[in-house]
Amino acid sequence: GAGVSQSPRYKVAKRGQDVxxxxxxxxxxxxxxxxxxxxxxGPEFLTYFQNEAQLDKSGLPSDRFFAERxxxxxSTLKIQxxxxxxxxxxxxxxxxxxxxxxxxxxxxxxxxxxxxxL
Amino acid sequence: DAKTTQPxxxxxxxxxxxxxxxxxxTISGNEYVYWYRQIHSQGPQYIIxxxxxxxxxxxxxxxxxxxxKSSTLILPHATLRDTAVYxxxxxxxxxSEKLVFGKGTKLTVNP
Numbered sequence: 001g002a003g004v005s006q007s008p009r010y011k012v013a014k015r016g017q018d019v020x021x022x023x024x025x026x027x028x029x030x031x032x033x034x035x036x037x038x039x040x041x042g043p044e045f046l047t048y049f050q051n052e053a054q055l056d057k058s059g060l061p062s063d064r065f066f067a068e069r070x071x072x073x074x075s076t077l078k079i080q081x082x083x084x085x086x087x088x089x090x091x092x093x094x095x096x097x098x099x100x101x102x103x104x105x106x107x108x109x110x111x112x113x114x115x116x117x118l
Numbered sequence: 119d120a121k122t123t124q125p126x127x128x129x130x131x132x133x134x135x136x137x138x139x140x141x142x143x144t145i146s147g148n149e150y151v152y153w154y155r156q157i158h159s160q161g162p163q164y165i166i167x168x169x170x171x172x173x174x175x176x177x178x179x180x181x182x183x184x185x186x187k188s189s190t191l192i193l194p195h196a197t198l199r200d201t202a203v204y205x206x207x208x209x210x211x212x213x214s215e216k217l218v219f220g221k222g223t224k225l226t227v228n229p
Contacts, residue, residue, distance in 0.1 A: 110161050
């Protein structure tokens with residue numbers, strides 16, 4: 001597609017429910033990122049994939065958060081037993097290249113999935 | 119990656135140039151300066167990046183001081199659609215692929 005597509009755009013969950021958020025990156029993009037953005041804050045890094053390999057998951061806040069990209073394209077961010085503090089916008093981004101010594105790293109972001117946990 | 123400091127908010131009149139400053143006094147020689155912006159209810163959008171030379175594209179100009187400790191993003195003729203949060207990010211060459219966002223500058227373009 002022309003851009004990064006995320007679904008659902010809005011999700012309301014009851015505390016304790018599991019949720020799954022989907023990201024369709026730009027076709028052919030090697031790198032995929034997930035960010036969490038709380039209200040009024042900048043995006044916070046969660047995890048990074050290069051193709052199907054999850055190379056960095058240092059930002060995942062707890063073991064309730066799990067991300068996968070099994071075929072190196074579509075990715076799913078799963079949150080188990082949701083808590084109110086999980087309420088945020090979850091942003092997905094992709095970039096064409098993997099690690100490049102030139103350093104240029106232009107990310108294209110999706111519009112995000114807004115999760116509200118009641 | 120080096121930290122950046124930006125003003126919390128700025129105002130600009132429509133049609134005038136918007137000059138957004140960023141301090142990155144601890145930047146290293148192999149670190150790039152990136153600018154992204156985030157319009158309300160959208161994901162961040164790439165604007166421009168540079169290493170040490172000034173850069174210009176169809177969206178903006180990036181002026182980096184000679185000592186590279188600060189930079190300015192210039193929107194030459196701001197429109198109401200340029201109202202957004204602007205993020206200045208420093209990223210090390212060949213380092214972690216992730217971009218580390220701060221709180222950015224909320225730019226309001228007024229009619």
